[in-house]
Amino acid sequence: MLDIKFIRENPEKIIEAAKNKNIKIDINKLLQIDKERKGLVLKIDELQAKRNKLAKNAKGQKPTTEQIEEGKRLKANSLQTDIEFKKIDMAYFDLMVKVPTIPSTDTPIGKDENENVEICKWGKPTKFDFEPKNHMTLAKNLDLLDVERGTKVAGYRGYYVKNEAVMLQMGLMMFALEKLISKGFTPIIPPTLIREFALFGSGYFSGNEYNPEIDEIYKIANDEKLSDGTVKKENKFLAGTAEPSLLAYYANEILDKKDLPLKICGFSQCYRSEIGSYGKDTKGIYRVHEFMKVEQVCICEADIKKSDELQKEMVETSKELHEDLGLPYRVLQICTGDMSAGKYKMFDLEAWMPSRNSYGETGSASNFLDWQSRRLNVKYKNKNGDKKYVYMLNNTALPSVRPMIAILENYQQKDGSVIVPKVLRKWVGKDIIK
């Protein structure tokens, strides 16, 4: 969400941003609706003022018949205006939630992921003097994964993690947590079964509400709509990352500037319905419905420079984690066309995965500026008492599954065994899995 005043004053900038981000939104229509809406607000206020005045005049005594009649008349007028307003307000909201953040000036302009720009690279794609196996073959031979039974029990893309791989995954999580704690992050285990507002607030719905056709989120409680339109029970969702619960932690709160920036990290199970990717990455466990992840979140004052620095710091941490694990990686700066509406600047980190013969995404760092904090209503107050919306940023520290794929494939030996990265040995309890 952006400030409507900013939109009114800078429509051409928003139109350009939407074009670059491939977002279909008619800003001129929004401005026109805004104008109409404002007019109606004025009209409603005026009518209400009259009603209030009338009621005030009646005060203690019983109102006269004339007063009651006048009141009824005013009420009927308001009712009609209210209906008009509700209609236009809905249209206004529908458009407002789609208004994109203007991407940073250094964001490459591009159509889609093919135009993302590689900005740094570490290590080299692993070379083998034997025919390398993919992670599924390795895992099967070492009894680390069971996808057949995973599918039997959990359905498509279900999997069991077994033996050394369990400690390997837990080790990855612990390793990430330890690193972040050492860098001053507050560790949190957030809820993953969460309310709608948290997901809407962090921008996980494509529009103004959950859309089962395209939103990659599991809805779990039923909404039983009654005949009068009211919803019986509140909807709940399974979060795809710790980010929404970490951000919504501060919803409707006013933070103290002296406590900023807040650096927090969350460990959670992550659920993805992958509704739009049925045919994609069907081999192995690259794309699954649930995994674990440690996520970094920063909340800072409304200062672009400071938020840029924080984002850089978080990306550095991710790089460090990959380097400590000895995984070759590259960092991409994401182009406008591959960015979602709310994002200001975005980087992806990709680890080398031999079986794909390419890099595969293991992390994503985004700066949303105040786009999320406006939806979640998180502000901060400085010494003079001025209130502003905070800036919010997030970045993966480490997910559980994909780095494991990279480790199995990059660290495999000719005999099918897998060397355990040094930093994980204290959890796995051995140097080599065979």
Next chain:
RNA sequence: GGCGGGAUGCCGGAGCGGUUGAACGGGGCAGUUUCGAAAACUGCUAUACUUUAAAAGGUAUCGGGGGUUCGAAUCCCUCUCCCGCCGCCA
């Protein structure tokens, strides 16, 4: 799962249909007093939107949403959360 009670401003806590944006107390801020401080006294003490050049207004907000009424913090419905008691499970 059943049955009760509750949610009011920064905090505590009144109000239960009519000058209530909200008594009273605490806290905070400013002033008087003081060499300074404490105490005492006095005043101020929400947010969002909006009209206006300004001065000054208007509207909304008493957990969220909806309704009844000329008029709602107060009555009704509903959702969420909290607190009791009973049941069930660990």
